[in-house]
Amino acid sequence: MRPNNILVASALLLVLGTAVAQARISIWDGVYTEAQAEHGRTLYMQNCGRCHGADLSGTFEIPPLIGRFMPYWSGSTLDALFDYVSTAMPLDHPGALGPAANADIVAFILKSNDIPSGAKELSASQMKTINFDPAKPGSKRAQK
Amino acid sequence: MDRRHLLKNSLAGLVGLSAAKPGTAAAQTAAVSLMDRPPKLLPIRAHPDRIYDIKCCIRPFRTKGPRLDIEHIGDAMVVHNYGHSGAGWSLSWGSADMQVQKAMARSPKKIAVIGCGIIGITSAIMAQWAGAQVTIYTRELFHRTRSVRANGSWTPASHMALASEAPSNLGDTWERMTRISWKNLRPFVGMAGDPVKFADHYYLSDTPFDAAPPPPPPSPVPIPEYYELGDRVGDITAARQTLTPDINPFPVKYAQRTTFLFFNFSEYGHVLMSEFFARGGKIVMRDFHAPSELAHLPEKVIINCPGYAARDFWKDKAMVPHRGQTEWLIPQPEVNYGLTYRNVEARSKSDGIMMIDIGAAGGLPKGYGNSNEVPDRAEAERAVRVMEELFSRFPANPV
Numbered sequence: 001m002r003p004n005n006i007l008v009a010s011a012l013l014l015v016l017g018t019a020v021a022q023a024r025i026s027i028w029d030g031v032y033t034e035a036q037a038e039h040g041r042t043l044y045m046q047n048c049g050r051c052h053g054a055d056l057s058g059t060f061e062i063p064p065l066i067g068r069f070m071p072y073w074s075g076s077t078l079d080a081l082f083d084y085v086s087t088a089m090p091l092d093h094p095g096a097l098g099p100a101a102n103a104d105i106v107a108f109i110l111k112s113n114d115i116p117s118g119a120k121e122l123s124a125s126q127m128k129t130i131n132f133d134p135a136k137p138g139s140k141r142a143q144k
Numbered sequence: 145m146d147r148r149h150l151l152k153n154s155l156a157g158l159v160g161l162s163a164a165k166p167g168t169a170a171a172q173t174a175a176v177s178l179m180d181r182p183p184k185l186l187p188i189r190a191h192p193d194r195i196y197d198i199k200c201c202i203r204p205f206r207t208k209g210p211r212l213d214i215e216h217i218g219d220a221m222v223v224h225n226y227g228h229s230g231a232g233w234s235l236s237w238g239s240a241d242m243q244v245q246k247a248m249a250r251s252p253k254k255i256a257v258i259g260c261g262i263i264g265i266t267s268a269i270m271a272q273w274a275g276a277q278v279t280i281y282t283r284e285l286f287h288r289t290r291s292v293r294a295n296g297s298w299t300p301a302s303h304m305a306l307a308s309e310a311p312s313n314l315g316d317t318w319e320r321m322t323r324i325s326w327k328n329l330r331p332f333v334g335m336a337g338d339p340v341k342f343a344d345h346y347y348l349s350d351t352p353f354d355a356a357p358p359p360p361p362p363s364p365v366p367i368p369e370y371y372e373l374g375d376r377v378g379d380i381t382a383a384r385q386t387l388t389p390d391i392n393p394f395p396v397k398y399a400q401r402t403t404f405l406f407f408n409f410s411e412y413g414h415v416l417m418s419e420f421f422a423r424g425g426k427i428v429m430r431d432f433h434a435p436s437e438l439a440h441l442p443e444k445v446i447i448n449c450p451g452y453a454a455r456d457f458w459k460d461k462a463m464v465p466h467r468g469q470t471e472w473l474i475p476q477p478e479v480n481y482g483l484t485y486r487n488v489e490a491r492s493k494s495d496g497i498m499m500i501d502i503g504a505a506g507g508l509p510k511g512y513g514n515s516n517e518v519p520d521r522a523e524a525e526r527a528v529r530v531m532e533e534l535f536s537r538f539p540a541n542p543v
Contacts, residue, residue, distance in 0.1 A: 050518065051517070051518055060288065061199075061200070061201075061288070061293065061517060062517070063283070068429075071429075071430070072283060072430065072431035073431070073433070076433060076434075076437070080433040080434060081433075083433075084433060084456060087456060088455070088456040091515050091516065091517055092514070092515050092516035092517075092518075094515065
């Protein structure tokens with residue numbers, strides 16, 4: 001490859017890489033709205049609270065959705081959680097809820113774990129682009 | 145203890161009020177040897193207020209039988225070891241032995257085990273015995289796994305697969321697992337604390353045992369036809385013995401006796417975990433959500449023991465939930481037998497009198513296809529009341 005072509009290819013890679021990096025956001029970037037989480041709360045109480053509890057703390061047998069929930073689910077993208085909620089839950093009727101309802105429930109779970117809300121609603125189609133970071137990227141906790 | 149008090153409160157003593165007393169002419173004519181008659185049996189205090197725990201779990205039934213194949217995820221070799229239905233406690237050592245041999249074929253120094261139920265912990269220990277350094281990755285420690293919410297009895301033939309989907313060699317594989325498990329359990333029998341224990345078990349019936357059962361209720365879904373294992377391990381299984389009326393200590397017309405082996409969760413779990421840690425085993429608390437995540441583990445040989453969680457973790461659609469619930473009454477160490485009556489089974493374990501409604505014979509197995517893991521108090525009380533009614537038939541203590 002001639003030097004000029006290498007330069008162009010490198011620039012292209014840089015642009016593409018930057019685009020991908022920009023497309024990927026974090027759960028800490030305000031990925032759901034307050035109204036959505038509130039609707040998610042209602043759905044949660046109707047479909048999930050019987051097992052996981054109104055305060056999401058679970059039971060001896062049923063896993064909590066707060067506390068250790070964060071290290072257990074962080075490290076991947078949000079679609080891992082969304083897919084699990086969509087296909088495995090509610091445990092006695094797996095897959096009973098639709099994508100919008102499950103997105104709302106995920107929003108409520110994020111809010112319950114002190115993940116900040118934002119201006120845009122969380123949708124099923126964007127789950128793959130959201131990193132489930134254990135702490136806000138760049139924060140002191142994340143650097144530890 | 146006052147011997148008169150003991151006699152008055154023993155079932156043998158109570159039955160003595162209405163049946164032949166030991167040593168009388170009637171007793172000596174018993175069809176079963178006098179020495180082999182049931183010993184004094186103390187009553188189970190079966191009352192709903194004595195329920196101190198209700199445990200519920202999902203058996204990892206797999207229509208194709210236990211998953212025991214090898215799969216490669218990136219540069220990691222994954223040896224599957226899950227889907228043992230209601231036989232995990234029984235088959236664990238035999239299944240672990242088979243799968244660890246496959247894992248060791250790569251001569252790994254380190255092995256990862258996914259899951260810390262009875263299949264996971266026995267696989268981990270078996271891998272340690274084979275010389276590997278083992279790390280268990282699990283979202284729950286042993287005492288909080290579904291395994292410890294099971295019945296925990298020697299039931300190796302509990303619904304292994306659907307007849308239409310079972311591999312052709314399942315019978316041979318199962319027999320090998322069963323026999324190796326049996327051999328590995330031997331050292332735990334007689335150990336202090338009775339982690340694994342034999343006890344007599346009585347089957348009681350209001351109708352002759354060979355009478356046709358009532359027709360099962362209609363089923364909303366097709367009734368599963370299970371793979372038939374046949375009588376392969378009769379040589380290590382105690383037979384049932386019919387108790388003639390003169391030596392039947394129960395107020396029920398028909399009785400049979402056998403001897404079962406069962407697991408005491410607390411002691412057995414403690415022994416297993418102690419063995420694992422004593423051999424340098426490590427536990428990492430974490431959850432997995434996709435098979436691809438296993439490729440990032442430092443260990444490149446992995447024994448995968450997720451139990452029912454494989455349905456979603458591995459997207460294994462052959463996994464079918466099968467709910468089971470046990471109710472636990474305050475321990476009665478003086479009760480050294482179990483019994484089954486009107487589809488309720490009771491066993492006296494070190495951590496409580498365990499009862500379970502096993503459902504009627506025939507028809508859809510109780511809990512099949514049900515993945516609800518929330519304990520049902522009403523079901524628990526119904527089971528206990530069956531036993532309460534049985535024991536209420538004994539004459540009142542004439543103090």
